[in-house]
Amino acid sequence: MVKMKDVAELAGVSSAAVSRYLNGGYISADKAERIKQAIELTGYVRSSQARALRTGSTKLIGVIVPKINSESVSRITAGIGQVLGRRGYQMLLANTDNAPDRELEYLDLFQNHPVDGIVLVATMITDEHRRAIESCRVPIVLIGQHVEGAACVYHDDYEAAFELGRALAGRVDGKIAYIGVTEEDRAAGYDRRRGFEAGLRAAGNPLDAALIRLGSFTLDSGYGAARELLSAAPDVSFIACATDTMAAGALRAIDEVRGMGEGIHRVSGFGDNAFLSALTGGIPTVHYGYLTSGVEATNMLLDALDGVEGEGGLRTLKLGHQLMNV
Amino acid sequence: MVKMKDVAELAGVSSAAVSRYLNGGYISADKAERIKQAIELTGYVRSSQARALRTGSTKLIGVIVPKINSESVSRITAGIGQVLGRRGYQMLLANTDNAPDRELEYLDLFQNHPVDGIVLVATMITDEHRRAIESCRVPIVLIGQHVEGAACVYHDDYEAAFELGRALAGRVDGKIAYIGVTEEDRAAGYDRRRGFEAGLRAAGNPLDAALIRLGSFTLDSGYGAARELLSAAPDVSFIACATDTMAAGALRAIDEVRGMGEGIHRVSGFGDNAFLSALTGGIPTVHYGYLTSGVEATNMLLDALDGVEGEGGLRTLKLGHQLMNV
DNA sequence: TATTATGGTGAAAGCGATTTCAACGACAGG
DNA sequence: CCTGTCGTTGAAATCGCTTTCACCATAATA
Numbered sequence: 001m002v003k004m005k006d007v008a009e010l011a012g013v014s015s016a017a018v019s020r021y022l023n024g025g026y027i028s029a030d031k032a033e034r035i036k037q038a039i040e041l042t043g044y045v046r047s048s049q050a051r052a053l054r055t056g057s058t059k060l061i062g063v064i065v066p067k068i069n070s071e072s073v074s075r076i077t078a079g080i081g082q083v084l085g086r087r088g089y090q091m092l093l094a095n096t097d098n099a100p101d102r103e104l105e106y107l108d109l110f111q112n113h114p115v116d117g118i119v120l121v122a123t124m125i126t127d128e129h130r131r132a133i134e135s136c137r138v139p140i141v142l143i144g145q146h147v148e149g150a151a152c153v154y155h156d157d158y159e160a161a162f163e164l165g166r167a168l169a170g171r172v173d174g175k176i177a178y179i180g181v182t183e184e185d186r187a188a189g190y191d192r193r194r195g196f197e198a199g200l201r202a203a204g205n206p207l208d209a210a211l212i213r214l215g216s217f218t219l220d221s222g223y224g225a226a227r228e229l230l231s232a233a234p235d236v237s238f239i240a241c242a243t244d245t246m247a248a249g250a251l252r253a254i255d256e257v258r259g260m261g262e263g264i265h266r267v268s269g270f271g272d273n274a275f276l277s278a279l280t281g282g283i284p285t286v287h288y289g290y291l292t293s294g295v296e297a298t299n300m301l302l303d304a305l306d307g308v309e310g311e312g313g314l315r316t317l318k319l320g321h322q323l324m325n326v
Numbered sequence: 327m328v329k330m331k332d333v334a335e336l337a338g339v340s341s342a343a344v345s346r347y348l349n350g351g352y353i354s355a356d357k358a359e360r361i362k363q364a365i366e367l368t369g370y371v372r373s374s375q376a377r378a379l380r381t382g383s384t385k386l387i388g389v390i391v392p393k394i395n396s397e398s399v400s401r402i403t404a405g406i407g408q409v410l411g412r413r414g415y416q417m418l419l420a421n422t423d424n425a426p427d428r429e430l431e432y433l434d435l436f437q438n439h440p441v442d443g444i445v446l447v448a449t450m451i452t453d454e455h456r457r458a459i460e461s462c463r464v465p466i467v468l469i470g471q472h473v474e475g476a477a478c479v480y481h482d483d484y485e486a487a488f489e490l491g492r493a494l495a496g497r498v499d500g501k502i503a504y505i506g507v508t509e510e511d512r513a514a515g516y517d518r519r520r521g522f523e524a525g526l527r528a529a530g531n532p533l534d535a536a537l538i539r540l541g542s543f544t545l546d547s548g549y550g551a552a553r554e555l556l557s558a559a560p561d562v563s564f565i566a567c568a569t570d571t572m573a574a575g576a577l578r579a580i581d582e583v584r585g586m587g588e589g590i591h592r593v594s595g596f597g598d599n600a601f602l603s604a605l606t607g608g609i610p611t612v613h614y615g616y617l618t619s620g621v622e623a624t625n626m627l628l629d630a631l632d633g634v635e636g637e638g639g640l641r642t643l644k645l646g647h648q649l650m651n652v
Numbered sequence: 653t654a655t656t657a658t659g660g661t662g663a664a665a666g667c668g669a670t671t672t673c674a675a676c677g678a679c680a681g682g
Numbered sequence: 683c684c685t686g687t688c689g690t691t692g693a694a695a696t697c698g699c700t701t702t703c704a705c706c707a708t709a710a711t712a
Binding site: 053068071074085112273 | 376384397401407418420423440545574578606607
């Protein structure tokens with residue numbers, strides 16, 4: 001492996017000069033030229049490990065996600081990856097498989113390991129999380145949850161759910177049911193349900209608490225909850241779900257119970273899943289700019305790292321949403 | 327930041343002893359105990375950067391994928407991540423956004439940067455790719471394509487497509503069309519089409535070359551190709567697609583042209599997408615163990631790295647498949 | 653002419669681990 | 683008593699880069 005010293009010798013300069021050449025310090029034109037040629041000749045590439053040890057920066061960003069194979073998450077990571085690549089960083093991906101304590105584990109791992117910053121695609125934020133985030137030695141940006149005192153990029157789930165509820169209340173005749181997710185997930189659990197309830201109430205069609213079920217983000221859980229709902233309350237005519245994935249499950253359940261194609265106008269979701277939209281022609285749902293949230297969060301993080309002072313810095317950013325098919 | 331020397335001083339030993347303690351070298355029981363306590367007391371964690379510089383190993387694996395937000399890829403990465411986590415490695419993810427030259431770029435980047443090995447979720451393998459893989463300084467395993475002389479984990483797309491074609495030929499009455507992808511993607515493009523054609527032929531119902539279209543892996547491209555097919559050849563009664571995603575697009579096209587719900591028994595795909603299956607009740611498709619391929623490839627790579635000699639080493643591994651809903 | 657900038661330069665000091673190496677005490681065998 | 687072996691040990695040499703620092707020309711200013 002050719003090292004900096006070799007290049008320096010070949011070019012007849014000191015390695016300090018080579019380093020300066022590489023990092024844009026004082027260097028005369030002719031030496032720069034000689035160094036450039038020596039580098040080309042030898043095919044030298046600098047060891048990022050030595051560099052990392054010396055500078056303390058690895059140009060690595062840790063990204064913690066709850067589940068890699070989910071459309072929303074993969075769109076977010078696509079956005080993160082875009083920015084990272086453009087700005088000369090790389091992504092260290094950690095998948096927690098929906099286990100919130102593995103988030104903590106990785107938060108810990110990443111600090112003592114080689115990352116310059118962290119993007120956490122958050123689900124549940126416990127006190128332990130808050131503490132871990134607080135005491136994190138590298139900058140960290142959250143996506144998907146709004147946490148006081150932490151930098152975050154999120155969507156206003158309450159407001160979106162409110163609008164969806166209000167819009168649906170008018171269009172649906174008959175009873176509306178709701179399949180949510182755990183309220184420990186503040187955004188997708190608590191905010192969406194509360195917002196939806198408030199929206200329905202505002203439109204004069206409050207949600208019957210007996211018609212609320214809990215799913216677990218999966219298609220099957222949506223299916224199961226819907227089947228149960230349909231047999232417990234056969235007069236339900238619409239099932240709103242906290243995610244498009246669960247909505248797909250509910251759709252299948254309705255189709256099974258009431259005949260194929262019936263479900264399509266009887267469920268709503270969150271997330272504007274492309275598959276779902278194509279296959280159903282579009283159920284009522286909320287479109288979030290997932291890719292954008294990845295982009296924004298990463299830019300925010302990298303700005304902080306690269307010391308772009310500007311107006312920005314680590315802060316909180318609420319992104320817009322869009323009601324679809326209502 | 328507490329470093330090894332601090333721990334050593336506190337424990338009254340040399341840092342060499344601490345290092346040996348950490349790495350399992352000669353150390354007496356009482357010193358080991360003292361070191362252990364000193365570490366606990368100080369909360370010492372060793373700098374992976376210094377370690378990487380000294381040992382030349384970073385415990386990082388580069389993973390190159392064509393597109394992060396696709397179900398197959400995210401299942402593969404889920405598998406990769408599982409094994410990596412279990413075996414003490416971390417994943418450096420690179421997303422090429424379907425640009426094969428960015429694969430080369432990353433292959434290059436990863437070699438001179440800090441990875442111990444590479445998993446390449448491959449699409450098109452050009453000669454340049456072959457050369458890059460050949461000359462790669464770290465071990466590399468391919469997923470999804472069979473390349474002579476390289477370690478790879480793949481599925482037999484030809485055989486699977488053949489079986490699907492043969493099975494469908496009997497069940498479908500009327501003309502069958504095919505929407506494929508670029509043949510530069512040997513597995514998903516060339517092999518699937520060839521196998522499918524051969525399967526139909528074997529069942530005495532050969533594919534009309536005029537009914538073949540080319541998509542680009544996206545839902546929209548499947549939709550577009552199907553629309554075009556349906557108007558160019560209105561007597562087509564079945565559209566086989568090279569991916570489930572394109573099949574979803576074709577489904578929408580058929581529904582639009584011939585009425586809702588019509589498409590469901592008139593398309594087939596590859597990949598056994600969960601959404602598609604739930605929403606349609608299941609179109610004919612091929613189930614691949616994507617997660618398994620990630621797991622197997624990663625184990626293979628890590629075995630090679632960790633010097634597990636065994637029967638294994640870098641080799642090629644063909645995984646099975648399963649016809650669904652035929 | 654005597655100063656002070658100013659653009660360039662290389663020697664050398666780390667960054668924080670791992671690993672070689674020589675050495676040491678103790679103890680067994682000859 | 684001498685020698686060899688065994689289990690341990692710490693000093694010191696790297697790993698490959700960045701960065702300070704002192705220093706040197708040369709040009710600009712007083």
